[in-house]
Amino acid sequence: MDEVHHTEADGLEATWRPTHLDDKKIEIVQVHNISGGVGPDVMFAPGTDLVAARERFPALGPLWDKVRAEFWAWLSPAPHISVSIRGTGRRWD
Secondary structure, three states, X not given: XXXXXXXXXXXXXXXXXXXXXXXXXEEEEEEEEOOXXXXXXXXXXXXXXXXXXXXXXXXXXXHHHHHHHHHHHHHOOOOOOOEEEOOOOEEXX
């Protein structure tokens, strides 16, 4: 998969993608400081997964947590729900 995602938290942006070998794992590409404040700009070696990135930069826990949450939301999108109100002919999809 070549789908690239961007996740922001605490003035940092992580660029990540599902791994090519196992689409249930996350490859971290880089972290970029988007706040203009003090913070890392880091390029990760190809194949660096979320676990390794977290171990290398544990202080970025909130960013890693949000990456993981967005990954699982992407992997398991919410089911499409249809609602109709009886007798009105209205339907929301």
